[in-house]
Amino acid sequence: MAEIRSPGSLMEECRQYDAQLSELRMLLDERLHAARAELALASEPHEVTPPVAWVRPSAEAVRRASRDVAAIEAAIERMDLGLYGTCTECEAFLPLDRLRLAPHVQLCAACAGETRMSA
Template identity: 50%
Template sequence: MGDIRSASRLLGEYQRHTAQLEELRALLHERLTAAREEWSALTEGGRGPERPAGDGPVPLAWGRAERARTAVAEIEAAIERLDFGVYGTCGRCGTFIALERLRSVPHTRRCAACDDGRK
């Protein structure tokens, strides 16, 4: 009887974990769509803004476009980690990243301790 309960418990944990990963996948795709739309809007269809020559100040639009481009790349990398089965593990220490952290920053590569320099 204990084996049946153990198998049932494991199945329940597997189903819960799978549902959480699907929730995070949907969140990543939602954020990717938003970042791509922002990038496209800021760069007139994705061509990219011209960076000003010289050492003068960088226009605000260029900085926003660069942040949007970086967000697209980071989110795409997170989706790739999800596809390869390594999503949710810290790239520095290898521990699992807390679900709450993944929900708030789904493209993060590090656990809170490593990101804050505590490890």
């Protein structure tokens, strides 16, 4: 049987959820800014000192930075749609600790093929 909770406890839970979403949105915005800066740096030849030399961007660095930007933008879009925080494969809720570590993840550990080693 489902637990019946008071409106006050439901409102408190809603406030906590909103605070967590705000925290994660801020993390996503910060990481998007950093990823876009990294993409700009990876896409353009730049001078490195010492010695003075021009470094040509590697295709892999550009691909990685582009992939990061796309993943973060997709997470922000999912947040705007109200789908953020669930696995795109099995629709399970993603643990808050996982989202704090990598707020752009879209798969739960099981669907991502991650295994935990137990002590």
